[in-house]
Amino acid sequence: MTENTQQSHHSAPELPTQYTPADVEGPLYERWVERGYFTADAKSEKPPYTIVIPPPNVTGSLHLGHAFEHTLIDALTRRKRMQGYETLWQPGMDHAGIATQNVVERELAKEGKSRHDLGREAFVERVWQWKAESGGQIAGQMRRLGNGVAWDRDRFTMDEGLSRAVQTVFKKMFDDGLIYRAERIINWCPRCLTAISDIEVDYQDDDGELVSLKYGEGEDTVVVATTRAETMLGDTAVAVHPDDERYAHLIGKRIVLPLTGRTIPVVADTHVDPEFGTGAVKVTPAHDPNDFAIGLRHDLESIKVLDERGVITAHGPFEGLDRFEARSAIVAALRAEGRIVAEKRPYVHSVGHCSRCKTTLEPRLSLQWWVKVETLAEAAGDAVRDGRVNIHPADLTQRYFDWVDNLNDWCISRQLWWGHRIPVWHGPNGETVCVGPDEQPPSGEGWEQDTDVLDTWFSSGLWPFSTLGWPEKTEDLAKFYPNATLVTGYDLMFFWVARMMMFGLYAMDEVPFRTVAFHGMVRDEHGKKMSKSFGNTVNPLDWMDKYGSDALRFTLARGANPGTDVPIGEDWVQASRNFANKIWNAARFAMMNGATIEGPLPAAEQLSATDRWILSRLNATVADVNALYDDYQFAKLADALYHFAWDEVFDWYVELSKTTFMAGGEGAKVSARVLGEVLDVTLRLLHPIVPFVTETLWTTLTGGESLVVAEWPADSGFRDAAAEQEIAVVQQVVTEVRRFRSDQGLQPGQKVPARLELAGTALAAHEAAMRSLLRLQPAGEEFSATASLPVAGATVALDLSGAIDVEAERKRLTKDLAAAEKEKAQALGKLGNEAFLAKAPEKVVDKIRGRLETAEADLVRITAQLAALPQT
């Protein structure tokens, strides 16, 4: 961009007629970073404002959802920075354990290798390489978007410092008895070969087959149904309801389990629903969570029949079969023995899948590490209940409570290689030692570190304080914790938000943030979920290249209604690009006419009604936008700015001021100052959403250093209802005459002789502007009015020097007349209704009276216009 900032407000700057984002965005961003605008200083006297980035996974590049989230956070932090806060937009990325490991494993697979070919150490090295690459891409995308993050504070969940935080918390929780190791049924992914937590399970309705099996011999038989026949090899009981008379005679007996040569007991357990199926349930404690619970209650044996890959381990003819092969093989074998009493029937049921690879999960008995959540979850719930943390929008609060109030212990160990290794050493005689960050692990023969790594959300849960240097007592921590706001998607409420709440309250004894502002998911233009399999995903870079970052940002902000999903289509980005271009050209025009911010704003008495009107509207807009920002109403504030800028400033104020500017002199100088003011403030207001175009124009207009560090506008309190009313009338007259011209088929540029009767009205001052807008020439000697348009106390008489289309006009007016009459009748009806008058608030009654007045005025106007029509 041009560097003519010093003299720019004295001479019209040379700006091209079209805004080309690519020319300005990159260099501007680098300049902002170089000048250190985005850094945050713990020693600052300013009040802090902190938002941490929801750390993107280093699994590739950012998608539109990230761009959306970043736009919102950037807008919030840019505004706060302008408001004088010591603002920290903490950047960083997440190692994303299982997700990243899977991505790199897929890369390896392309080379025909598995992670086992490399071994743990080499594999992890390989993931670090991938991290460097992915992280670079992500940072590049963030720069393109214009994110004002403190790059000097960039963090990664597996940095030394953050790893230290992980180890510290683990040790503390271990010592407090909040972390323990236990063998339980967990969700096991036979492809990823790891346990996953309950919330990493995606349930889908799958088509299964229900088979009914007969267990036992002779009179002691019972029929059970199952969709997972292969697990019968591990059955160690049949359970029935204690009150179920059908099976009373069997309770306590042992019956024959087919194919195995074993006998199993029939136990009574209230978990069984006698109404469901046969009322008898096969019990496989090693491969089903409910059965495991039954097993505990009845002291049943747990027999594992599937290995970690889902392959049958039980001895016998089925050994080595995959679980799905085994399923049909076992059904076939049972059929051969006459054990199938009801043929397979289709059965749709909910089946858990790995949220990372979609593989059908296998519930599996396994020794894992757990977090005891009870006290942590209670504290996390209380912090919201007592208002220390606000959830926005509020209707998501219930969902949060439902979760934290009904939480099961959290399985935190993963049988992966990429992640924070569990800081526990196992000794040769079964000893277990948890090692803190400053302690030496036990050495000697037989001591080994636990091979598991932690759930990736363990480290993400520490993010609001681990990024600030915890466990050291840093100045950053003192200044920037708790964070002000957390901006994230509602899909992360359980994975991340609730965990941050638990960890923050536990480790810091303080909430992690004051407000959680949930956003929705970005969808395509038809509201469909974006996914690679639908082929409707968008790389934000493509749209930024085509339309500019500002256009993408504005589109995303404009769609951001709290907590609700955001559909976005390329057409909409185009429309935002058009808006940016409109701002560009309006500013160009303003500067060509000498718009300036130099000198004091003239006092109200020196201003025209037009100037007072726009300043009144400007300040009202400042107030509106501020209120909307404080309520995270991005869509509404973007819309308010769009309409204020485009409709009011560009389409009306600029147009109404053109004659003033052309006339020159003192009036032009005053208007140039007002226009400069309006532009200045409007650009400031728009800057957090569209930082690039506003920065370019604002520095040119004002010669100021940068909008990034400029002051956020305050409502001066200036309002002028009279001027607003006056301009409303001007708009009404202009619109009515334009309508007439258009209906009469006059070309927009065609000049028409006209006589304006404005005497005695405030409109007289606007005659020149109205004539210019309406292409009305002075009435000459042989002026002969062919149409007379009375509007709001004024009359515009036009000489079309020829016949007008009387019928078209009569038709139009007749229609308008009918509408006005209807309006009048409605208003009269209301005002004649005693119940209404008695019960309606005065405000509403006044409104109806106003409506009646308008309708009556319209009737007078339209009747006069009809009367003025030439006879045919």
Add this chain to the structure above:
RNA sequence: GGGCGCAUAGCUCAGCGGUAGAGCGCUGCUCUUACAAAGCAGAUGUCGGCGGUUCGAAUCCGUCUGUGCCCACCA
């Protein structure tokens, strides 16, 4: 099975008790001295159905239908 939400103009959505709104799209006329990525004018909705509350309901209540999401130990 439980819970939450949504059904408003062709599309995507605001409005949530007092005359139906926006963006895009559509129609017509214009390169009118910033912008055709523009300007001006215009058309389009018994606000899902049915009941109820109210002086008044797109807005509150009930119910039905359709649709989406979250949670759950569906053998």
